[in-house]
Amino acid sequence: MADDQGITPHVPQSIIEVTAFMPEARRDPHPALQALRESCPVMRDEMAKTWFLTRYGDVRETVNDRNFVRHPLNSEEGSISRQLIEDGENPRRTSILFLDEPDHSRVRPPLAKAFYTRINKMKAEIEAIVDDTINAAPTSGVFDLMAEIAVPIPVLVIARILGVDEHRLPEFRQWSEDVILSLNPVRTPEETARMESGGIALDTYFRELMEARRAIPGDDLISDMVQLQASGDAPLTDDEIMINLGALLVGGNLTTTDLIGNGVWLFLTHADQLAALKAEPSLASQAVEEVLRYEAPVSATSRILEKDRPVAGCPMKEHQVVFCSLASANRDADIFEAAGEFDITKKRASHIAFGGGPHICIGAPLARMEARRVYQKLFERYPNLTLPEQDIPWRALPFFRGIERLDVAV
């Protein structure tokens, strides 16, 4: 399909072309995703051994479909999903992220219930962490919004939710950074070593905390989980509790950081939208949804077929991987009017930035709470915040969309 100037855009032949590995897609993946959506919405990539869906309807139906599995070991040999997991000693050991039935239905509900109860109980504390972090940032000159605000907030919040001791916070922040390296499939050997030692340190610390909270319960999620376990309401092993608490760290930090960073960047490059938010701060909730739709921090999720059957109208085979582009689905013009416009004032259909179905993001309410507070407080504290001239360094992490450094002028 030709664009306004009659130029036919290049239609990607591989999923790799639309990931942050490629400099052009890292800067802006949306033209390539649009070309796929319009010319090849169900693409087979033989090199990465995956299907790639880009239309909202197909993506929504696929993520909601309970007849898929998630664990990469169910995928065909050589698939991109296999490359994303490491060959550890026990590759089946996984958090709910890749857990399949019947275990997913056993582990997720008690964890989700305890987590949501905790977030609701701690709303004021969580908002205070956001406010304090913003208030501690520089009051003049230029500073990196990511380092001062977007990176620290999610890790401080999750530490408080879990019940990390105040004096262990610096170590906890370091381990958290180290284990997040697991999201990067092209780590250096040095980074892999850091990731592994961070993971061991974190497990050891969680184990210590679980023992401590069994002896003397605290007011935190670790205490909640060991109490639910003891009462039989959470039929989880210690190892399962540990790995899933770790997943809250890995799954929640970078993603929420990016929701904050992408949002601030969008506001500072869309003066009319920033003016609308300042005029009507209660638009902050809708603004969070629009940032999630327009620049989804997680750009894709995957499912795996358990048997031969058609998906999105195409015959597919057992063990084949189906990657669903959340970033593309969120800009599908069949669903969203003026899909290519960032507009926080429009009431829109539901975006799909948190995935869907049984694996829908468990951290969505927390991410929303943090980002909403940041958008409200940041521009109140810095009414004249601007973006100095700079090349935005988008992160080179496949399937994520976020900014590494964002200089802002007070």
Ligand code: HEM
């Ligand atoms: C803007 C922030 C976030 C985004 C965009 C995001 C996105 C996602 C997506 C796309 C999935 C996969 C859903 C699917 O395949 O259908 C997911 C799963 C998950 N997320 Fe998030 N997430 C965010 C924040 C968080 C936070 C704050 C936490 C925890 C504190 C978290 C923990 C998880 C976990 C544990 C899963 C696995 C759930 C399961 O498989 O049952 N996420 N997230």
